[in-house]
Amino acid sequence: MNIQWYPGHMTKAKRAIEADIKLVDIIIELVDARLPYSSRNPEIDRLGRHKARLILLNKADLADEGVSHRWEEWFISQGHYVVKLNSRSGNGMKAVHAAILEACRDKIERDRRKGILNRPVRAMVVGIPNVGKSTFINTFAKKAAAKTGNKPGVTKGNQWIRLNKSVELLDTPGILWPRFEDQQVGIRLALAGSINDDILNITELASEGISALQCRYPGAIAGRYEIGEEGMPYEILAEIARVRKCLAKGNEPDYDKAARLFLDDLRSGRLGRISLELPQEVK
Numbered sequence: 690m691n692i693q694w695y696p697g698h699m700t701k702a703k704r705a706i707e708a709d710i711k712l713v714d715i716i717i718e719l720v721d722a723r724l725p726y727s728s729r730n731p732e733i734d735r736l737g738r739h740k741a742r743l744i745l746l747n748k749a750d751l752a753d754e755g756v757s758h759r760w761e762e763w764f765i766s767q768g769h770y771v772v773k774l775n776s777r778s779g780n781g782m783k784a785v786h787a788a789i790l791e792a793c794r795d796k797i798e799r800d801r802r803k804g805i806l807n808r809p810v811r812a813m814v815v816g817i818p819n820v821g822k823s824t825f826i827n828t829f830a831k832k833a834a835a836k837t838g839n840k841p842g843v844t845k846g847n848q849w850i851r852l853n854k855s856v857e858l859l860d861t862p863g864i865l866w867p868r869f870e871d872q873q874v875g876i877r878l879a880l881a882g883s884i885n886d887d888i889l890n891i892t893e894l895a896s897e898g899i900s901a902l903q904c905r906y907p908g909a910i911a912g913r914y915e916i917g918e919e920g921m922p923y924e925i926l927a928e929i930a931r932v933r934k935c936l937a938k939g940n941e942p943d944y945d946k947a948a949r950l951f952l953d954d955l956r957s958g959r960l961g962r963i964s965l966e967l968p969q970e971v972k
Contacts, residue, residue, distance in 0.1 A: 692875030702862040715741040719816035722752035724965045725760045727877040741792040742769045747821045749773040756964035763968040776825035818863035895948030896922035
């Protein structure tokens, strides 16, 4: 598959981030815990190279717990603060506030020495589409402060949210980068739901997902659909169509319907806690 998705509004969003980044003390970057490296926008590293960094491994409840722990250690080795998080349930939220203050401790101490008290830490929240930024902010703020949605690209412009006396957040739209040099990155993002499904060949994408599970999590497909796992991905997709009654005329497999069912199961965690990449695979 050749996947590229960079709609025009993302260029405008990137310019807004570039303009506002000088206003903040720390960048909070949400990544998908199932693909922490592929779900990082390399532009953020460039734009925020002089800022404190906090990585939130969001959707940690959907990821392989052991693999997430290895990713946590990897990010710490890169000099970042890290918190594993489930923004929907709120699990991990208390650690986020503490991590923000710890990451900005030097800045807070400098303000104190200058006699500046109670100036809130200003944090920019960034991430790719559909990684859960708005849900994180709403849960963190305990109110519907940011607009949310389950499709990529709901947040269209930057907006400030005052959490309390110590922290202010700047919400930003989800942005990708203009070109995926490694097409495996695009495939992983599409499997996680960060690429608009309308531009994808869903059947091919599901086949890529089946192939990934055959390699990384043997038994996951058999356990979910009660079918054999050996064979080519299209053959397995046909079996999924058969057992889940995704059939077209003449009782032929409806590959598109079966593919959407499989992708929904994969993205929602019904196929188990799955991670799509490992730290040692980072080039």
